[in-house]
Amino acid sequence: MKQLLNSKRVLSFMLCMILIISVVGCQSKTSETSEDAMFKAGTYTATALGHNGDIKVEVTVDEMEIKDIKILEHNESPGIADPAIDRIPKAIIDGQTLAVDAISGATITSDAIILAVTEAIKLAGGDIKALSEKKAGENTARETVEYTTDVVVIGGGGAGLAAAVSAHQNGAEVILLEKMPRLGGNTILSGGALNAVDPVRQTKQGIEDSVDKHFTQTYEGGDKVGNTDLIRTFVENAYPAVEWLESLGMKFNDEVFTVLGGLWPRAHKPSTPLGTGFIDTYEAYINANEGVEILLDAEVTELLMSDGRVVGVKANGLNGEIIVHANNGVVIATGGFGANVEMRDQYNKNWPALTQIKTTNHPGATGDGIAMADAVGANLIDLEHIQLLPMGDPKTGSLSGNIEQGVENRIFVNKDGNRFVDEGARRDVMTKALLEQQDAFMWVVLDSHSYPSGDVKNNFNESIDELIAQGRAFKGDTLEELANEIGVDANNLINAVEEFNKTVEKGGTDAFGRTLFADKIDSPPYYAGARVPTVHHTMGGIEINTSAQVLDVNGKIIPGLYAAGEVTGGIHGSNRLGGNALADIAVFGRIAGESAAAKK
Incomplete structure (x- = not known):
């Protein structure tokens, strides 16, 4: 019996030793790094300062590759930063390189993600110099892609999306082209205030207001420079635009307020942060209905003409040229030129030099639509009126x-x-x-x-x-x-x-x-x-009539061409009232879409 116990003890001891050796062996194997390894395998975290605060990343590597990158924490603006958050980690992993291009419109966020990943790679013992070398690009064959639709919309901000939805509601098929990798334009960056005389909310708050008062404040607030017909169309259709947005599912708070420079408490505030509610509302409609196609990373460079009529557009895409033919018409909704320093200085007459003044605008607000319209003979007005x-x-x-x-x-x-x-x-x-x-x-x-x-x-x-x-x-x-x-x-x-x-x-x-x-x-x-x-808003741009049709230098309609939003001039005069921009893009975006669908 004693011998049997001793035998069991010896066997137990030997099994324990085998187990210990096995565990130690496994640990050693895991912690060993071969001579040709690029990283010390593991998961590492690091942070870098983004646009609105620190961005925290988690990077997982094995000995030879970057396997995974997660964005753990960030305070970047929804919509604006999304393309960088989605694309930068993927680009680093796909290319196994830190030398990736920042995403247009989200440069600060892009750079912060790259820097945070770099710091994590340093912790993993990676060769930062080697990983930062630009790799030779692949010879991707570029090709021309052609589409045909009823209405083409240039620009995916608030005015362009309003036009796209409106055109579709009026029976047209639509293709919208946006040069940035995301939708939203300046609208998604805004505080969301939309001016409209509201018989429901204002009455409950005891606020006396009228469409005539909104007209007068808009006209006089712009030093009586604005086109009175456009202003009248604007103020009369502002509240119907609120109702239209609500019919699409958008929610506004129950009380109006006075926004900076708005002069009167008639600003409607969305229930969602910033201008995201507008963009989300339009996107929800587009996603729920067939007949509206969105092309991102598609920079329109030219309006196509035939027999004096605008019949389509030419654009540069990521993989080649894009040509879209329009059966009914083209809506320009590309925004202003607040982010174009040279253009600001070219037209500025009212302020000291603006070269050192930053802007609230997104990087895509460079006046492209104004230049394209000018090239086909459109009349440009009020370009000297730039709002700070x-x-x-x-x-x-x-x-x-x-x-x-x-x-x-x-x-x-x-x-x-x-x-x-x-x-x-x-x-x-x-x-x-x-x-x-x-x-x-x-x-x-x-x-x-x-x-x-x-x-x-x-x-x-x-x-x-x-x-x-x-x-x-x-x-x-x-x-x-x-x-x-x-x-x-x-x-x-x-x-x-x-x-x-x-x-x-x-x-x-x-x-x-x-x-x-x-x-x-x-x-x-x-x-x-x-x-x-x-720099906040450019009041000047393409001249339109009350149907959002573009006028040429002789005051004649350019067939097939429409415009809406900050790309246009004539509504706000020398100074735009706070809260009038989002009303403007909803009103005239809606009108432009309807007019284009009807081939007016």
Whole structure:
């Protein structure tokens, strides 16, 4: 029995030793790196600063290859950053290289992903220099592809998508071409405010308004430069456009508000962040209905003519030339030229040089449609009227990070802590006043009336706590504390707020001529966010009539050619009211689609 026990102990000992050796052997084999290995196999994480904060990636490698890349965390704008998030990791894996091209329109996000992956590869012991060398491109055969449809739409922003949906609803088949790798244009970057005289919402809020008042403010707000027929069509069709969008499934908040430079509380705010609600609504319709085709990465370069009529377009695609023939007509909805510095300077007559001023616009807003229309004899008007906002992010020029929730509850102060302008004035008035301040820099100051809790978000889907954590907004439990945080004179800031509060209490007009007020700034905590001038909108462009038909230099209709949105001129005059752009693109996008479908 004792011998049997000893035998069992020996056997158990030997089995344990075999198991230990096996485990150690496996571990050694896993941790060993062969001499020709490119990486130390494993999973690594790293971060890099993107457009709206850190982007965190997870990179998995074996000894010879990058196997997987995941974006774990990011705060980039939906729609704008999506192509970079989708394409950059795939391009790195497919090519086994860090030398991949940034995605047009999402360059900062692209670069951040590449940098984060690079840092992770460093942790894996990869040869960064070798992986960063540009590989010779494959000789991909380029070919010409031709399509035929009823209506061609150039541009996949709010105006182009409205035109595409409207044309389809009026019986036409549609092909939309967008030069960027995504839909959205400037619309998806916007705060989402849409002006319309609303008999339901405004009545509930006790707001007196009328279509005539909207007409007058739009016309006079543009220094009476705008075409009165276009303005009348615009204001009369703004609320029907809201109803049309709602019929497509879009949701707006129950209350209207006054947007920066809007002059009156008639701005409708979508229930979804930014301008994504507009784009999502149009996309949902297109996805649910046959007959609308979207071609991305398709840069239209030329309008095709036959016997004086526009009959199609020519474009450059990723794999070759694209030609689309249009049975009925072509709608130009390519946006303005706010992102084209040379073009801005060519036409600018009202501002100091704009070469160093950043823009809120997406990179595709380069005036392509204006140039194409000009080439076929279209008349161009109001190109000298370029709108600047006082609301640009100091680093990027974008609208993101703007802490204001509406006009009535905040003030602007300069670096001395003093107010300097009517904060409810026209956008050009406010921007010109800001340009006269030290470093053309200001702080937006407000209180907990706008942010009752730290998780409340601004109009760009950013919470105030997030902005504070990123150093883009500042907080103080007293005005003295806030002044210290932002580096302004505390006495000046306190005086500015006190004088503002006195006018709120007594009513009327303050020393700067301001008449739009709601609550006092008296409920801590107090908040401040930095802002600078930025190029926002180009009021000039292609001349159209009330049917969105393009006119030539002699005032005649160019058959088969239509235009809508910021690519056009004549509606906003010398200054666009805040909230009028999204109404404009919905109204005239809808009209352009209907006219093109009817071959009007």
